[in-house]
Amino acid sequence: MLLIRCPYCQEERPELEFRHAGEAHVVRPHNIADISDEEFEAFFFHRANPKGITHERWRHVHGCGRFFNAVRDTVSDRFVTTYKAGEPKPALEEHKA
Amino acid sequence: MTSFRLADVGRLDASKTARFTFDGRSLSGLEGDTLASALIANGIHLVGRSFKYHRPRGILSAGSEEPNALVGVHRDAARRTPNVRATVQELYDGLSAVSQNRWPSLAFDMGAVNNLGAPFFSAGFYYKTFMWPKAAWKHLYEPQIRNAAGLGTAPEESDPDHYASRYAHCEVLVVGGGAAGLAAASAAAESGQRVILCDEQAGLGGALRFESGSQIDGVAGWDWAQATAAKLAGMDNVRILPRTTAFGYYAQNMVGLVERVTEHLATPDPELPRERLWHVRAKRVVVATGAIERHMVFADNDRPGIMLASAARHYLNHYGVAVGREVGIYTANDSAYGAALDLHRAGIRIAAIVDLRDDPRGEMIDAARAAGIELLTGHCVAKTGGRLRVSSMAVMPKAGGASRIIPVDALLVSAGWTPSVHLFSQSRGKLAFDTRRQIFLPGAQAQECISIGACNGTESLAETLEEALAAGAQAVRGVGGEASRSISLPSRTAESWTGGMSGSAPGAEPGKAVKAFVDFQNDVTAKDIGQAVREGMRSIEHVKRFTTNGMATDQGKTSNLHGLAIASEILGKPMPEVGLTTFRAPFTPVTFGAIVGHGRGALFDPTRKTPMHSFAEEQGAVFEDVGQWKRAWYFPQAGEDMHAAVARECRTVREAAGMFDASTLGKIEVVGPDAAEFMELMYTNPWKKLGVGRCRYGIMLREDGFVMDDGVVGRLADDRFHVTTTTGGAARVLHHMEDYLQTEFPHLNVWLTSVSEQWAVIAVQGPKARDIIAPLVAGIDLSDEAMPHMSVREGTILGVPTRLFRMSFTGERGFEINVPADYGRVVWDAVWAEARGQGACAYGTETMHVLRAEKGFIIVGQETDGTVTPHDLGLDWAIGSKKSDFVGIRGLKRPDLVASGRKQLVGLKTKDPKIVLEEGAQIVADPRQPIPMKMIGHVSSSYWSENCGRSIALALLQDGRSLMGETLFLPMPDRTIEVEVTSPVFFDEKGERVHG
Structure with missing residues (x-):
């Protein structure tokens, strides 16, 4: 079982308390009603699904209830870092070692 | 029956006997025996039949790697455990064991005709033979194979035992309680850090149990181990778990342990769990899992009485049991000499030591010579004789020449030691190949763990202890502790592990038509592996699946390296290029009971009941499961079947009225200055103009435009909405709302609160609905003018605060009375009393479904x-056409x-x-x-x-x-x-x- 650090609770908690919520930094367009089919397709359907470092959303659903973002390596399952929703992607160089 | 128990040898108390039965035969052993040692003490080596050929099989090992000696252990009708390894089952008084995979008896087994048909049962037999015709698979092949296959028989009654589950945290987890594990645990414990030490055996000591030649800290190795274990057990910061297997190494140093609590007890306290699953989260893991001895791969190497040399030493030095009276040794390394010397000292005749090596040298070899044991170097065992027990070995120079038949009643084999890298590999650590010794060792680590001792390829006792003390100290420093390193452990040993080989021995090369078993449990021979390679299997993963080598319950603990060596030799490629099969959890089989723990029966999943559940029960309602909820399905009266009850309920609601428990509906309170704006975004409908005290049927979409949920929403105030959801959608809808509120619309000042369980909901539907509730409601004008359809009011009912909705899911005049859940039953009863006076009925979910469908x-x-x-x-009418945004607005416009x-x-x-x-x-x-x-x-x-x-x-x-x-x-x-x-x-x- 993974341990995940909730950036709101500032605590490492077991995976059971969390729920995965898809790729992070997919921003819903403010003018969503007016975007083209291609733009909607890119926003709603396309996901990166990388091998390696991925940015994803989690929710501390059985804890504080907050959604946050995580950087995880899909190969090793290692969580590089977690950060609050709305914060920019962290610079990764420092975590690569 | 002649006993093979020796006086004054071993550590068991000869006065403490334990009776047991094997296939109904009454036998006697000693307390502290394993089933295997007790059987051997009674001269019994034949304990089972092999899986495919039904060949007679004996006891190969003295530990958890055992592939052959699988038996059923029966306590009572419900407690019949199949496939118990006799080598790890501790004896208790009254134990009843039965052999498996034989009919009608162990000594005479009809299935052994498979052995005669062996040429047809070669590798890949099932894949090739049972292909056509297609229909025959379902009606002929599969039932036949299912009948013939499988080891042991599962009990037919449900498991009466219970199983516990615990979480534990520690700084240092030490897996394995041999010399290495005990030394590492001592070094770590000294610092005061929390240490857990587990070992799969009943006591600590590991290989010191049989290594007679080792001394640590001035005393015999075994005595040091017991003293050290006792000292550790007395420390507050140390937890020692014997009979506990670390079966799985998971992410972030979580290690799964299973502790066998009662399997060794004659009359277990029913309060005790049978097994306990430990989820250990350790900051550092010290892996001290030792090594497993390999057998020799030669013709007819599977006869009962042929066993690992270290196993014979276990039985002799610990249990005081001789494995035979005329013992042969076939080895390619030094450690088997220890077995010969120990047996010789105990007065057992060593027929000969056959050593594949041309010129082995060292103290142990000299000692064997000095003892007068015949030593045949550069020789091999070409084959063995005997039917239900080995009776002879045919020895010849490995280069060829005349063979000599030497009578034996036991043959001890050793091809060397395979480091137990299972857990390290499970931790995703990379294995490194030691070319000189032809073994795989822990390489680059993926988690915070340290491998020490034999599992790390360290052979000498002194180096092992040094490595262990250093590892204990390193683990402590790694977690920020202070390691004093005050412990030093001087040691002396006469043991040597030099030498070893893997693959087939001379005379059993894959081309030879002999049965030289690589994997005993799945009956895989060297020839089968050769055939797999000839038929195009190149990777060891393919060879494994084609031959089933290493796929049985022992997961190839003794066979994997041999199989790999044979494939590698035929392919002409070094072993690492052929590949090692992946090690996966569990290390040894784990019961479903241990994994499930308390989560079965009523505790498998929560059952949710509404505050009015007891009413429905009293009325004889039939319930249906809706998710975790128990909902009243219909209320049959005397003589009514479901059809009649539902017909009556449907009629009554439309003619008079009916009462329905709607408490399971999801309820979310949406509150805040921006509540209306948030509702506009979450639902298709317009909300800003909905008046306070009015209700609206809302539709929620996903972003792709498809309907996700629906429900009636009441506006209680400008900034407060009472939202209802479907019963099954409650959690999903709240999650969806929270997602948008927190991440897409965080600027909105809104709070969301689940109130599903706070409100009991009593629906009163039908022409007489108002007449029924009117006498009980205060503070609300119920007239059609003051409270029209789709409105909500706050007042009291029976003096209890209520949110009263005028709404209908039946098409009749209807009310839904929301009261605090604790008052649900009392308000229901009062309404029920009124309802009966008006000729109304209680109705269930089936009638609700019919009425809404009408x-x-x-x-x-x-x-x-x-x-x-x-x-x-x-439902186009429910979409706010003038709205510029709501979740799903763009999805709805998609071309499809x-x-x-x-x-x-x-x-x-x-x-x-x-x-x-x-x-x-x-x-x-x-x-x-x-x-x-x-x-x-x-x-x-x-x-x-x-x-x-x-x-x-x-x-x-x-x-x-x-x-x-x-x-x-x-x-x-x-x-x-x-x-x-x-x-x-x-x-x-x-x-x-x-x-x-």
Whole structure:
């Protein structure tokens, strides 16, 4: 079982308390009603699904209830870092070692 | 029966006997025995039959790696454990064991004809033989194979034992309680850090149990181990878990342990769990899992009485049991000499030591020579004789020459030691190949763990202890502790592990037509592996699956390296290039009971009951499961079946009134200055203009435009909405709302609170609904003018605060009384008393479904399946056309969602009104078309409607709204049913009754 650090609770908690919520930094367009089919397709359907470092959303659903973002390596399952929703992607160089 | 128990040898107390039975035969052993040592003490080596050829098999090992000696252990009818390794089952008084995989008896087994047919049962036999004809697979091959295959028999009764589960945290987890593990644990414990030490055996000591030549800290190795274990057990910061297997190494240093609590007890306290699962989260893991001895791969190497040299030393030095009286040794390394010397000292005749090596040197070899044991170097064992027990070995120079038959009643084999890298590999650490010794060792680590001792390839005792003390200190420093390193452990040993080989021994090369077993449990021979390679298998993973080498319950603990070496030799490639099969959890089999723990039966999943549940029970309601909820399905009265009860309930609601427990509905309170704006974004409907005290039916979409949930929403104040959701959708809807509120619309000042369990909901529906509740309600004007359909008021009922909704899911005048959950039953009872006076009834979910279907009201999840839009359902009116944004607004405009040809909600009336359609039945336009027919729709809801006097159905039908009045067909297995397409509203089409 993974341990995940909730950036709101500032605590490492077991995976059971969390729920995965898809790729992070997919921003819903403010003018969503007016975007083209291609733009909607890119926003709603396309996901990166990388091998390696991925940015994803989690929710501390059985804890504080907050959604946050995580950087995880899909190969090793290692969580590089977690950060609050709305914060920019962290610079990764420092975590690569 | 002659006993093979020796006086004054071993550590068991000869006065403490334990009776047991094997295949019904009454036998005697000693307390502290394993089933295997007790059987050998009684001269019994034949304990089972092999899986495929049904060959007689004996006891190979003295530990958890045992592939052969699998037995059933029976306590009572429900407690019959199959496939217990006799080598790890501790003896208790009254133990009853039975052999497996034989009929009619162990000594005479009909299945052994497979052995004669062996040429036909070669590798890949099943894949090749049972291909054609196809039909034969289902009716002939599979039942036959299933009957013949499988080891042991599972009990037919449910498991009466219970299993515990615990979480534990520590700084240092030490896996393995041999010399290395004990030394590492001592070094770590000294610092005061929390240490857990586990070992799969009953006591600590590991290989010191049999290594007679080792001394640590001035005393015999075994005595040091016991003293050290006792000292550790007395420390507050140390937990010692014997009989506990670390079976799985998971992410972030979580290690799964299973502790066998009662398996060794004659009469276990029923309060005790049978097993306990430990989820250990350790900051550092010290892996001290030792090594497993390999057998020699030569012709007929599987006869009972042929066993690992270290196993014979276990039985002798610990249990005081001689494995035979005339013992041969076949080895390629030094450690087997220890077995010869120990047995010799105990007075057992060593027939000869056959060593593959041309010129082995060292103290142990000299000692064997000095003892006068015949030593045949550069020789091999070409084959063995004997049927149910080995009786001889044929020895010859490995280069060829005359063979000599030497009588033996036991043959000890050793091809060297395989480091137990299972856990390290499970931790995702990379294995490194030691070319000189031809073994795999821990390489680059992926987690915070340290491998020490034999599992790390360290052979000498002094180096092992040094490595262990350093590892204990390193682990402590790694977690920020202070390691004092005050412990030093001087040691002396006469043991040597030099030498070793893997693959087939001379005379058993893969080309030879002999049965030289690599994997005993799955009956895989060197020849099978050769065949797999010849037939094109190149990777060891393919070889494994083709031959089943290493796939049995022992997971190839003794066979994997041999199999790999043989494949590598034939392919002419070094072992790492052929590859090592992946090690996966569990290390040894784990019971389902241990994994499930308390989570079974009533504790498998929570059962949710409404505050009025007891009323329904008292009334004899039949319940149905809706998710975790128990909901009253219908309320049969004397003599009524379901059909009659539902018909009566449906009639009564429309003629008088009915009461329905709607407490399971999801309820969310949406509160805050921006509540209305948030509601605008979450639901398709407009909310800003909804007056306080009014209600609206809301539709929630996903971003792709498909219906996700629905429910009635009441506005209690400018900044407060009482939102209801479907019963099953409550958690999903709140999650969805929270997601948007927190991440897309965080600027909105809104709070969301789940209040599903705070409110009990009593629906009162029917012409007399108002008359029923009126005497109980205070502070609310219930007149149609003051409180029209789709409004909400706050007041009291029986003095209890209520949110009273005027709404209807039946098409009748209706109210939904929300009261705090604790008052649910008392308010229900009061309303029930009034209701009975008005001729009303209680109704269940089935009647609720029928009544809403009569009105064409949808149920999300029944009329929708995640690909249905509001337009498909005829609910365009619920979409705020002037809104610039809501979740799903763009999805609704997708080309496929606005194209013609979509399935639309319609009603279906069967031409024969008595026929009730099957839900899910497919609709076609022309029943005479060839199969496969073009299906143009399906039935989503179908009932007998007592109020309409006929059957009714809702369906999703391609372009359904343009097909009104058309005749369509539903082909069923026994007939084709004709239907007419109609409006989905079957009752009170003008909708006048809700207004009273």
